[in-house]
Amino acid sequence: MNAQATPSTNVRHVEVAIAGAGFGGLAMAIQLQKHGMNDYLILEKKGEVGGAWRDNHYPGAACDVQSHMYSFSFETKSDWSKRYAPWHEIQQYILDTVKKYRLREKILFNQEVDSAVFNEGIGKWVIKTMGGETIIARHWVLASGPLHVPAIPEIKGLDQFKGKVMHSAEWDHRYPLKGKKVASIGTGGSAIQYVPEIAPDVAQLHVFQRTPAWVIPRDERSYSAFRKWTFKALPFTRTLHRWRCYWTNESRLWPILNPWMASIGEGLLKKFISYQVKDPALVKKLTPDYTLGCKRILISNKWYPTFNRKNVELVTDELSHFTENGIVTKDGKERKLDCVILGTGFIVDPRIYMKSFELRGRNGHEVHSDWAKSPTSYLGITTANYPNMYMLVGPHTGLGHNSIIFMIEAQVDYIIKCIDLVKQKGADYIDVKPEAMTRFLGEMTDALKGTVWSSGCKSWYQTADGINFAIWPKSTWRYWLQTRHVNEADYVFGKCTGKLAGGQSFSGGVSPIGALAGDQAMARVAQR
Template identity: 35%
Template sequence: MAPQLDAIVVGAGFGGLGAAIELDRLGLREFVILEREDDLGGTWYVNRYPGLAVDIASVTYSYSFEPNPYWSRLFAPGEELKKYADHVADKYDLRGRMRFGTVVEGAHWDAGNEQWVVAIAGGDTLTARYLLTATGFLSQPYTPPFPGIESFAGKIIHTTAWDDDYDLTDRRAAIIGTGATAVQLVPEVAAKVAALTVFQRTPIWVVPKVDAPIPGVVQGLFAKVPLTQKAARLANTAMLEALMVLGVLHYAQAKPLNTAAAALAKAHLFAQVRDRRTRAALTPHYDFGCKRPTFSNTYFKTFNQPHVRLETNSIDHIESDGIVTADGHKTEIDTLLLATGFNLWDVNFPAIEIIGRDGVNLGKFWRENRFQAYEGITVPKFPNFLSLNSPYSYSGLSYFTTIEAQMKHMGRLFTELFRRGERTFEVTERANAEFLDRVTDKLGSSVFYGGDCATARSYYFNQHGEAALLRPTSTASAHREAVSFPLDDYTYGRTA
């Protein structure tokens, strides 16, 4: 029984778009992209909260092979990222192969027919030779189980389901969460509401945001002389590498750089917040990089406003008209905004049930045998399967560096598969174990294990205390290995 399709891609965000472009390049043109939302773009379609913007400079946050010379700002607003995703889908003829509003319930490997069988909500199934999951790192919204939240009589909005029709003017609002999303959202909400309380569990490192409009003359230069935009991209990437790879991943060897980054953030906080006690509450007590830092010129200033209050006591329960903290204080509100982030390690790796060879459940395997993936993309006992958002895959600070490295890995792997005239591939146990040992060893000198991360509550760490998200190499190294990994790290055509 031949499969219906060459490949199935799950997810129509930038990861899925990149995977689809690479499939086309390889000649595997009979594929579909299944997306649970009503449109493409992934996080840039789902998230529409006020203040949404990319937190990596625009020249870096894009495909290197498809630059956009017309970003309006150094840090582009969210709607421009959505338009960029639309442009990519149209230029590379991908939209017609997308199925929106399609919820994938699970997939299993059919060894007898050497194909993946994908179950879709409603009872339909599809079969394909290859399965690629591109569900992203931040795709499963998280709402903490606050006691009494179901009794709240006011309006509740999660940042991933923003209600554009709800008027915040003169509301008494609370924002729960102080991660990167909240850093963007807090100043916008404060400008509209009558009273705002920000509930902080863990402070975040915030450094100045060197942001400004990109003049039309510069946009024109980027369009006419693409080399100039490439140079800007290279310069920005180098700065990100210095921050992430040296200061965070090579903390033991470059501790002064990490210390300098923390000093910059503290100076930024001191310059912007007048009240000493508020500054102290906003100061992290963990090392820079334990939790993803962010950029803002307005977040700290917001706490100088008389109608804005920072609450650091833990939430005990929620009542119909307010939030009660552990010290017994009640904050009366009519609007509850949840900037509580995403659940990575419990439900996102993987985001759907995937059953491989010999009935191995990927989620169960990862949780019982450590989170792992060879080169951040393939797993033993899962033939013809590519997981584009896997443990140890995130390279650098821009998601696009990860996407393009994985596209290159796909290109090398499938080219060898076709050269041999085979139809199946599977990474060997040996190669996977050696890669896991190597990245684990390299992470030993990172801030995650060498620094003080005890109070960070960072999504970098899984439930076993392992920082199993980031790949502890430079972007250049990740891309070099993607085109030079040993071809015998895979078996071809043998899946019994």
């Protein structure tokens, strides 16, 4: 049975199952097709593709990576409207790409994954969805990404507030903000975009800030008609422009790796804040006291000037609780509100957003136990004792300076090489060795030393205990080089002796091919 089984079928067999229809899952699917691997299926928890760009449509939503870099290298676009594309343009690009590669017929919508268990008898993953589907797949790709579960703060009385409450990733455009008293909680990447957009319309806007962000100017220039024509008529100019964007972004890494350089940037940005904001007291509140680059650097031309408006208040007092009609700070002051907007970002620690998700590998391994201290993997892609399971944007592959799509494409290429190796060796699975994963973690720990990320500030790159599990602490081209080839010595290739019995129950054992040696081992594999 292939991926196009009829909807009434409860069990589907595919070679590759992919969770998520955002940039990662779509890139994986397209490259599988390009390599002649058409027996795959995408499981999408919602009713449309796009991931973060489907969900984040708040006023002012836009990318903070240049348009020409925030797109697939194999599917570049000549007519981006401006340097940094708005959300709807990116979402349309995703929809157009899905249509071009005819991916929609390979997607099961409204099928959030409930559990994924590796069956050692058959060497396959048994994946169950909340919609009642069961998928049996040889290879299993987690492409859900880290930015899809909104973080809702635990503030006393929030559920008692009688006004409107919405998260930035769940924006209700039917609710009119004009003339309303509004509180925005959080000053991260979403808030710095929507706050300046809604400020002119609301009667009063209270911006609750826990920690200020470093915000740099944004290049808002549009591409001229001639430039778009050039990009279309002369594709090599599009490629050159993309490379220029790439190396410009890579240059931003130097101050992060060398804190003394970051201090120079801090001095310039402090002058920039003082120039943009009229009130010296507000300048002080809006100026971070941590090293530039420790948290994600944000981009906006409108953020700082917004606080010159008479109807905008920056609140740095700690929140105490909500009442039915407003919010109270620790100093006892209550602010009456009509609406509360939660610009509080996302839960990026997979141990938390996967807490209700059963994920079991071989030898009794369970991800919540294995990641009790911190999420970890090899190259952010494979995890020991979870054979044929791959992650996109896994631990230590997030970025603070360049396009995550560059990393995704390197990971997709690596995964396809792994799938090819399993087939070439006549094996049932590939499983990274624990010592390879430990070595990689050591490399990341050493690379973080001496950078701004080790300067002591708290960020979403870290666990609650302060372990930086998210960031790739090197140049992205070094990651590309490291994932160009699969080091077979870092893996075990296994062969399963069991068989699928009755379609539902399984039996059998596993014999590790990796334990065999040399040419004799390969001969045995070929005979099986």
